[in-house]
Amino acid sequence: MTNRKSSSKEHAVDAARKRIKSNRLESSNIQDIARSVIAGHREDLAKAITLIESELASDRPLAQRLLSEIKTLTQSSEENKTVRIGITGIPGVGKSTFIERMGIDLINEGHRVAVLAVDPSSRRTRGSILGDKTRMDELAVHRKAFVRPSPASDALGGVARATMEAILLCEAAGFDRIIIETVGVGQSEIAVRDMVDVFILLLIEGAGDDVQGIKRGIVEMADLIIVHKADGKRIDACETTAQSYRNALHLFPTPDGGEVVDVMTASSLENKGHKEVRTKINHIIAVWKSNGWWLTQRTHQRSDRMTSHASELLFLKQLNTPSSAKQWQALKDDVINGTRSAFSAAWDWVHRGEDKND
Ligand SMILES: Nc1nc2c(ncn2[C@@H]2O[C@H](COP(=O)(O)OP(=O)(O)OP(=O)(O)O)[C@@H](O)[C@H]2O)c(=O)[nH]1
Ligand SMILES: [Mg+2]
Structure with missing residues (x-):
């Protein structure tokens, strides 16, 4: 039957x-x-x-x-079986190499893995995820993986919207582990934080945040911190960096999910620390599923997404007639020339045509 x-x-x-x-x-x-x-x-x-x-x-x-x-x-229960992981860190920290290693390991554990990128600068660099310097040679051709280059756009809003919907499509297609690589350019981390369950920050050994070009805010968003490239002569220095982050994190408030942020070390080239990282991720998920944070976070993300879709759609709908587009352009010129403030121009455009006596 x-x-x-x-x-x-x-x-x-x-x-x-x-x-x-x-x-x-x-x-x-x-x-x-x-x-x-x-x-x-x-x-x-x-x-x-x-x-x-x-x-x-x-x-x-x-x-x-x-x-x-x-x-x-698709059944909504399917969505609950998936895990969305965001990986961030400065250029060259080894995100792609880390994802390739993690992706292959997850496949060996029986998962199907999709890798997407949020890279608003991809038009300039022609997509760092599958460009010349791809580090995902094995994953990109694996039959249980799907690696998607960054969308060709430089508007973060559009890229973020498309990436979120792409996550849902990959999940519908049966990929149960979705990994998002982001480039370290401030806003894109926030966008990715809002679309994944577990957000991981990769660091290299060395002094404080300033040296690594990482803002404190990014450290605060992380669920797990990994000092990467812990191999060769760098092992001790990586451990020292990890320890100083552990000390610093004591001063941070406990994250919403109630699980204290761990700082680990790993090497993707030597495949060290990866098993521990996967175990830690599974632990975080188990804790969140039992204390309710898992569902709360996903529910918040869904409702925030609806708001941002609605704002974008309303704006595009308003812009959709030639006269409205013309008025928009005229007001925008005033803002660019500095003759009108951005807020007042936006206000006038939204309220244009309304009876002033109302
Ligand atoms: N020693 C060592 N080198 C590594 C490791 N992982 C990556 N690398 C090297 O670091 C360099 C950058 O690696 P990528 O994976 O491209 O780094 P990325 O963070 O994805 O870079 P962007 O996408 O440009 O931001 C490459 O030369 C890698 O071979 C590691 O575990 N140990
Ligand atoms: Mg990369």
Whole structure:
């Protein structure tokens, strides 16, 4: 019975895939794409992510339909089986190398791993995650992994929105461990913190935050801190750095999840400390699931996301007529020239056409 059921499901997906002929997604094949994504076909997952990354206004209704179709077809319990991990740290700290190691280890433990990037500067660098210096050679070609380069945009808001929806698509496609690499440029860390469960900061050995270009705020956002590249002659220095961070963290308030932030050392080149890191992550998750923080954090993230989507959609809707766009541009010119304050220009634009006697 189950066999017959699953084979008819496979037939349906095969038929759906045959119907998806063009590279471009259309309203008529959205359901087929949704089914194919859920069946785990990576080319269609990639197409779906391209659609949600699109900044074309005409693609937005399609993206919305795809996401809601997928939501209808997947059970909400599936989402609870996934873990979203954010990795941050200054350029060159070894994030990609760390993710490659962790990804392979997670696959060996039976997981399916998707790696996404939040890199608002990717247009300039042409995507650091899959550019010349990719450190994910093994993971990028592994059949149980999906590695997606950064979206080609330099607007963080757009990148962050697309990355969050890409997480949901990867989860629908059966990837249960989602790892997000972020570049250390301030705002992107905050965006990533708001879309993952566990946020990990990688450091290299050395003196305080100033040297590493890391703001105190980033340290405060971390659930786990790892002094990376703890190999060769650096081992002792890494341990010293880890100890000084442990001491400093005593002065920080206990994080919302109630689990004290740990500082560990690891080497991805020598595969040291990784097992301990995975054990620690599993421990954090177990604690949060039992004290309720896991659900609270995800619920907050979902409702915040709705607010930010609504703000963006309302803005785009308002901008959607030629006269409104013209007024926007005129006011913006005033702001750029310094003849009007940004707040008053925004106020006037939002309230334009309203009866002043109201
Ligand atoms: N000794 C040592 N070197 C490492 C380790 N992990 C990474 N590296 C080296 O550090 C350099 C940078 O590694 P990446 O993984 O590209 O660093 P990244 O943080 O992803 O860099 P960006 O994406 O440019 O921000 C490479 O030369 C790696 O070989 C490690 O565990 N030990
Ligand atoms: Mg990298």
